[in-house]
Amino acid sequence: MLSAMSADASQQASNLPTTADLLSAQERLEPHLLPTPVICNPRLDEVAGAELWIKAENLQHIGAFKARGALNTVAQLPAQTAAKGLVTYSSGNHAQAVAWVAKRFALKATIFMPTNAPSVKVAAVRRMGAEVVMVGTTSLERQSAALDFAGKTGAFIIEPFDHAHTIAGQGTAALELQQEVASRCGAALDEVFVPIGGGGLAAGACLAFAGSQTEVIGVEPEGCNSMQQSLAAGHVVSVEPGPTLADGLRPTRVGELNLAICKQHLREVLTVNDDELGLSLVRLLLWAKILVEPSGAAALAAALRSARKGARVGVILSGGNMAASTLVELLGKHAAAVEA
Amino acid sequence: MLSAMSADASQQASNLPTTADLLSAQERLEPHLLPTPVICNPRLDEVAGAELWIKAENLQHIGAFKARGALNTVAQLPAQTAAKGLVTYSSGNHAQAVAWVAKRFALKATIFMPTNAPSVKVAAVRRMGAEVVMVGTTSLERQSAALDFAGKTGAFIIEPFDHAHTIAGQGTAALELQQEVASRCGAALDEVFVPIGGGGLAAGACLAFAGSQTEVIGVEPEGCNSMQQSLAAGHVVSVEPGPTLADGLRPTRVGELNLAICKQHLREVLTVNDDELGLSLVRLLLWAKILVEPSGAAALAAALRSARKGARVGVILSGGNMAASTLVELLGKHAAAVEA
Numbered sequence: 001m002l003s004a005m006s007a008d009a010s011q012q013a014s015n016l017p018t019t020a021d022l023l024s025a026q027e028r029l030e031p032h033l034l035p036t037p038v039i040c041n042p043r044l045d046e047v048a049g050a051e052l053w054i055k056a057e058n059l060q061h062i063g064a065f066k067a068r069g070a071l072n073t074v075a076q077l078p079a080q081t082a083a084k085g086l087v088t089y090s091s092g093n094h095a096q097a098v099a100w101v102a103k104r105f106a107l108k109a110t111i112f113m114p115t116n117a118p119s120v121k122v123a124a125v126r127r128m129g130a131e132v133v134m135v136g137t138t139s140l141e142r143q144s145a146a147l148d149f150a151g152k153t154g155a156f157i158i159e160p161f162d163h164a165h166t167i168a169g170q171g172t173a174a175l176e177l178q179q180e181v182a183s184r185c186g187a188a189l190d191e192v193f194v195p196i197g198g199g200g201l202a203a204g205a206c207l208a209f210a211g212s213q214t215e216v217i218g219v220e221p222e223g224c225n226s227m228q229q230s231l232a233a234g235h236v237v238s239v240e241p242g243p244t245l246a247d248g249l250r251p252t253r254v255g256e257l258n259l260a261i262c263k264q265h266l267r268e269v270l271t272v273n274d275d276e277l278g279l280s281l282v283r284l285l286l287w288a289k290i291l292v293e294p295s296g297a298a299a300l301a302a303a304l305r306s307a308r309k310g311a312r313v314g315v316i317l318s319g320g321n322m323a324a325s326t327l328v329e330l331l332g333k334h335a336a337a338v339e340a
Numbered sequence: 341m342l343s344a345m346s347a348d349a350s351q352q353a354s355n356l357p358t359t360a361d362l363l364s365a366q367e368r369l370e371p372h373l374l375p376t377p378v379i380c381n382p383r384l385d386e387v388a389g390a391e392l393w394i395k396a397e398n399l400q401h402i403g404a405f406k407a408r409g410a411l412n413t414v415a416q417l418p419a420q421t422a423a424k425g426l427v428t429y430s431s432g433n434h435a436q437a438v439a440w441v442a443k444r445f446a447l448k449a450t451i452f453m454p455t456n457a458p459s460v461k462v463a464a465v466r467r468m469g470a471e472v473v474m475v476g477t478t479s480l481e482r483q484s485a486a487l488d489f490a491g492k493t494g495a496f497i498i499e500p501f502d503h504a505h506t507i508a509g510q511g512t513a514a515l516e517l518q519q520e521v522a523s524r525c526g527a528a529l530d531e532v533f534v535p536i537g538g539g540g541l542a543a544g545a546c547l548a549f550a551g552s553q554t555e556v557i558g559v560e561p562e563g564c565n566s567m568q569q570s571l572a573a574g575h576v577v578s579v580e581p582g583p584t585l586a587d588g589l590r591p592t593r594v595g596e597l598n599l600a601i602c603k604q605h606l607r608e609v610l611t612v613n614d615d616e617l618g619l620s621l622v623r624l625l626l627w628a629k630i631l632v633e634p635s636g637a638a639a640l641a642a643a644l645r646s647a648r649k650g651a652r653v654g655v656i657l658s659g660g661n662m663a664a665s666t667l668v669e670l671l672g673k674h675a676a677a678v679e680a
Contacts, residue, residue, distance in 0.1 A: 324675030335664030
């Protein structure tokens with residue numbers, strides 16, 4: 001009841017994106033995005049005991065769905081705001097997404113990255129023409145430097161997950177999955193598995209499937225379960241992220257908006273461990289011929305283990321940017337079992 | 341002039357498939373096939389100096405375009421012929437394709453494979469329910485055993501490449517590429533690169549692009565250039581295939597029908613070496629996130645080196661079935677250069 005809401009909750013509710021926002025985001029993004037395939041594979045189905053429909057966002061621009069949220073945010077900026085440039089803080093795919101969008105719209109972008117960021121990731125951002133500033137090693141140091149920079153220059157901060165435009169943008173991946181399954185098999189998904197880092201994609205998927213028969217299940221790495229803990233507590237809980245192969249899914253805390261949406265629509269959050277991530281990554285590569293990064297395998301890992309038997313199940317592969325050395329290591333560990 | 345044709349040539353001409361056969365094959369196959377994506381990647385474009393449109397048939401059923409030709413052949417068999425079962429001889433993707441089609445149409449299939457066939461490939465065929473008979477180590481021994489078996493049982497031989505239905509089926513991959521490029525960028529390709537083993541896909545691509553502005557370029561591994569030699573000689577020339585990473589592109593000789601079509605429509609044949617194959621495979625994996633087998637990288641390797649600068653260029657990736665150990669080896673050799 002509106003009258004019973006706190007000022008904060010009411011303020012937050014007015015910022016929450018809606019399913020209508022996803023539909024307009026889809027129209028806005030369509031000319032800029034790559035049409036990523038929805039993959040079916042009998043061997044994966046056999047392991048899952050279910051019919052999997054796998055949305056391959058690792059084949060999106062910059063190798064990850066993150067291109068969507070950044071694009072949806074920037075495309076709605078007033079020209080005079082955009083002209084002052086973009087800024088963000090990230091060591092991962094969001095950094096590449098902002099650099100890519102900036103290049104696409106001919107804007108200046110400044111990315112604050114940790115001093116220990118892998119050189120491959122720094123090079124990828126620089127290759128797209130963004131300026132990289134290396135600062136500290138913690139997320140807090142980067143964020144504070146970015147805020148400072150924004151204050152001084154007027155550059156616009158592109159939020160990685162806790163923003164209505166980001167959520168609506170990421171949700172378009174789920175919307176496309178829903179539409180393609182409907183058009184190819186004339187039916188709806190029973191459930192869909194999505195990975196959770198800050199919660200942008202999960203919140204977007206919740207909105208995409210809201211009001212449908214499709215249940216949305218979030219997936220976090222073991223020891224990095226801020227969403228699971230936040231849902232249990234009823235408010236955002238910070239975690240000290242444990243070690244995980246899924247380096248894209250270990251923020252300290254999920255977003256406020258993301259939690260608010262997941263509270264309403266998410267069925268549950270499951271966790272996966274490194275062995276499940278590595279094995280799923282190798283199965284996908286050798287059986288379905290596509291490469292995901294460990295974070296990108298999280299939803300698949302959970303679906304292979306926990307999909308409802310016989311159900312029609314969606315899976316979103318979030319990204320595919322990883323070091324070859326990690327891939328070689330995982331092949332060494334899991335390929336024999338997968339090829340047997 | 342018809343009157344000047346030999347009886348053989350006239351007989352052959354009447355067996356040649358036409359572009360109309362491709363169009364009806366497309367209609368026939370569509371309900372059975374996976375919609376494989378056409379991929380664009382800025383880093384590959386940068387290396388090529390051209391705009392590449394890459395048809396990913398490694399994401400087709402059984403991980404290769406070979407599903408198309410086998411399906412197109414079987415779908416046109418009279419019921420009483422099909423009921424006697426299918427037979428073929430192959431150590432590669434064609435074996436899996438026939439096993440897959442047999443399973444799909446609930447037919448019996450017998451596949452003659454060499455005694456030294458990799459156990460992964462034998463297992464893949466058996467997993468789909470086909471009977472595998474191991475015989476000798478040469479293509480001639482397998483072919484003769486299969487012919488013998490067909491004579492005794494009435495089983496129908498599914499030709500790997502030298503048959504009108506096979507060619508029309510494989511050509512649908514090129515047709516889809518043409519249609520998707522037209523729909524996404526409103527223009528035709530300037531040239532398209534296709535790999536050549538026996539020549540089924542190349543002949544099909546010739547028919548798909550016949551009468552258009554798109555020039556078709558065939559690609560063979562160095563030392564396995566039966567098509568290149570046959571075009572120069574004007575008749576099918578057998579070669580003793582040299583060593584190559586591209587195990588799917590080393591038949592002793594291309595097909596008669598395939599040569600007849602390529603003679604009319606192919607612009608030229610280029611060759612690629614193992615270093616180019618391995619480097620292209622690793623670039624595609626780390627940049628575009630999809631896995632091809634070395635044969636599957638042949639057309640890309642040639643396009644990266646020899647595409648016309650600034651042109652709109654199609655590339656067909658033929659398949660993605662390979663041993664993890666080979667992949668690890670190629671990553672060890674090429675990943676550092678690709679990640680630099």
